[in-house]
Amino acid sequence: MAKKLLSDFTVGESGKIVGVTGEGRIRRRLFDMGVTPGAELIMRKKAPLGDPIEITIRGYELTLRKVEAACVEVETK
């Protein structure tokens, strides 16, 4: 069990969200897309140029940039 930012994840890593920070608009958008504390996620892949990333959360695929992923704090398994 270790805490780490989603932006530092490697492909295939999974974990449970413990916190979401960031400016109002981005934070709200993350919440609305289901990125809330307690949700489980798996890092699926990186785009060919390394950024953005793709995760599976709540049964669907979500893409976000590393800057935005840095707002998400995750407890890895």
Add this chain to the structure above:
Amino acid sequence: MKNFALAGNPNCGKTTLFNALTGSTAHVGNWPGVTVDKREGVYKGGAEHASIVDLPGIYSLSPYTPEEVISRNYILDEKPAGIINIVDATNLERNLYLTTQLLEMDVPVIIALNMMDAVEKAGDKIDAKKLEKALGVPVVEISALRGTGIKQLMDRAIAMPAERKGTTVLQEALGDKIAVARAFYEADGQPSPLFHAIKLLESDELELQKKGAKEALARAAGGEDMEALIADERYKYISAKLAGAKVKSSEGQLTKSDKIDKVLTHRVWAIPIFLVVLFAIFHLTFSEDLFFIGAISEAAGHPLPALDELGLSEGGAMALGLIYDGAVFSPGVILTNLLGLLTDNITLGFSMLIEVCGGAAWVDSLVCDAVLGGIFAVLGFLPQILCLFLFFSILEDTGYMARIAFVLDRIFRRFGLSGRAFMPMIMGFGCSLPATINTRTLADDKERTATIRVIPFFSCGAKLPILTSMAGGLLAIFGVGNVDAITFAMYLSGVCIAILSVLLMRNTTQRGETPPFIMELPAYHLPGFKNLMLHLWDKTKHFVKKAFTIIFASTVIIWILQSFSWNWEFLLQDAQELYAADPVKWASLEAIEGLVNVRANESILGGIGMLIQPLFTPLGFGSQLTAFGWVFAAAALTGLVAKENVIATFGALAAIVAGQYIDWEAEEGAVEAAAAMIGGTGISIPGVIAFIIFNMTTIPCFAACATARAELPKGKFKWTLLFWICTSYIVSCAYYTIGSWWWTCFIWLALAAAVTALIVLRNLGKFDITKIFRRKKKE
């Protein structure tokens, strides 16, 4: 007639359901004040008709995106008889998140559980009855794609009671806080108090505008950050109570969608595959050598015979000419040829009709050349525009477009744009119209403005003849250059100018944070044929309407300006009469029928051309030219209506410059006309290049301007026009001066460096431009 609002997430089959419900009664408009589609239609399948409004696809009812604000205000202000909330059964959790918010409003809600077939196919089960009990509103299983369950859905929707009090899933966790906030709204009789109360707890910007709201929030929340808590509680409730209705059979299996995705977003192959797809789209739309057999046979040393070498009968040549001329055409070109055949015959019919009725020659010229010619010239683009639309709609509907944005976002972020901006830009190479409309996929207003402004710099199909004929003319007169190389260099210049402009705008007038890129990647699926066709039909209607209004008016005006002198003398003359009067001078008119304009320099257009000619002196095609220098100014002017006019004007004016009539529509005619202009006016090589660049980057055609005006945020259009004029003027001036006197490049570099430094300093906050002006005023 009861009216229902259709609400749901993007990609949940909402458009398909809307089309299935309303069929041909649907019509598309815009929501007031924003460029978001507003679609309305009538459901006629039941005993009672019902009107349906399609709300934009949304994930939530936050105050941050125009789509969400529209949906929220529509339900609260227009008070529909009910909301049909379409829920994607394959993605229940996230879809129900919106449902929990809709339920908080005082409005009847019915859930349409879509894509149940896909759930069952995957071996999962959803208990609709259980869901209905948990949510307290009707739940109906449907398949929008197959059209099943739609009648039951509408029957139950129409039978819903007129009133419903809002309920919330947050009652257990946050009941007392909500009650405090609710009391604040109930005090002055606000409808849907529960919804407003919860939004207030979320510190919603729109709610906080209300008088006394801030104090009420402080009372209810006690300074706690409720936003995260509320979102969290919603999802918790959904996974605990509602997801229980879903039984999953298997997990961890790779679906078909995953397998496709593995290839299409592959670390190495993603970009090459994307380039091939893009090439295929343009090839299928514009190529005159579909299977490369023309090129291959030529390379092999045995070129296929051209159409006129086959010795076919006239009818046979006409029929075969639609699909073949030394190589097989692409579908886009074949459709264009078909339409061309039709419009040519309509023009011919009108011409004969006028002759039979004894109409004057000028009537024929006005009706056939100006009115029909103008409209058909624009309509002529329709097949290829529709082809582009079709292919890009397929990309969008299959889910590949979202992956393209995912793959390319990294590159575009450098210029302050998101990966989504790529599509409209690349479509610009085909035609600016569909490209401009496509910017609707961009969420951010500033990003959209910047993108719309640079779309014309991606040289469209109609500008290509300017490039090739001017380059051909250069080669013919000065013997320099290579047509392909010049054309390619010009295209590349356009792209560079676009990149620089975006960088400049995103750092000055369109400054703003790079819009966030938090986006769903929908599962891949086959696009629905009916949806695609309805989509294309919408675009066709839009385009035809435009062709018959704006274009119609502007072509008539241009015709008048070209055909009359300042004292309203009619200048067009009968070609055969001219030839009969002086067969030596007008030898080139021998085979021409109808009216020609060999006195265009006396026309009003010529006068205006001469008047504005000095303005173009710094660009190399102004006062420094010898005789007839104004033709370049006049051609650029007519190009504002449609870019084909630039070369058409050259064709018309070649008669006076070169002393002979050139049929510019004939093969090589355009190059001859351009060569005549270059040779006859004494323009220099840098001047010609500057002229090409000017036409490429200046105000686009009327149709594109009208579209840009409709799509840009309010009040931005006049600045956009100014931006186009300034950009084309400055860039052409740079090309001309550097091309004529190489050392001027140092002046331009110094200027560019100074401007960059100024912007950087300003953006760092170290320098305030407005300060200088203020100080000056004081003195």
